Amino acid sequence: MGMDVGAKKGPRSDINITPLVDVVLVLLIIFMVLTPLMEKEIGVRVPEPQDPTQIVEPPPPDLLQILFKVDDNGVFHVNNETLTDDNAVDRLKIWYRAAKAKEATQGPPVIFFDADDKAKYSRAMKGLDLIRDSSPGWTIGMMTEKLASAAGTEPTPPGAAPAPGGAPAAPGSPPPANPPQ
């Protein structure tokens, strides 16, 4: 009575492509995930070369210059203040408000960025990221020349202003440790 019907038990002539599909789908997903992760960027300014014949006006006496430094151990400093990773954003926000308050006389807020040559680039980028974190309004001016060794305590970067009229060797003008508001 009973009879085996169908080719189910016989040899299948199809290639089993299920593992192929599995592998290909996984590869596809990997590439789809990786593609949008690529290159984003942080824009920074570099100093404009100075024309030696150009007359540079003396900076106003209350000039606020903000210098962000990364030392060789990767520790962040703003002017003479040492920051920790935790309070950096909050402190930078306060500096930003101080700079913003002077926008009428000194132009948009500029922060000078310098890192020690021995500092890890990853720390420098972390610093730039924190600056952007504190406010997207900062103009970040990269200092391309090394500061004089004595300038470690000098908050004003000589001749490294990214905008015209940059103040060369402005007198030290450290703002109060707690700028207003």
Place this chain on the structure above:
Amino acid sequence: MAMDIGAKSGVRSDINITPLVDVVLVLLIIFMVITPLLQRGKSVELPKAKNAVQNKAEGPEPLFISVTTEGKAYIESDKQPASPAQLTDAMKSAVAEGKRVMVKADVNTEYGAVRPVLDQASKAKLKGVQLAAEELKGK
């Protein structure tokens, strides 16, 4: 006596996945071809940054300067590291063509390797450069 044996002419219960495989394979090949094309300059491990943005500005493709772990600077995908003079020349022509300059520095390099590139950019009368980073997901 005669009897239809086998499911060949019967209804197949399997889904026909051949078109699916075709489409997926084509997509895979497209991504495999496009991915290396999207990557300009040398292959470096980029630092991660939360506030890095995708530049949507119109205009010509930027000039890529890559700084590798050893601290050597390369113009685009050149085999040989570039000398400071070559960097300046390349950036000057980028300025003339209205290109931006993208600096791709390896996360493991020291800042001292990046500074000369920025210095050359300044000498080439560039207003600014873009530092390449990878987006850090999550807050």
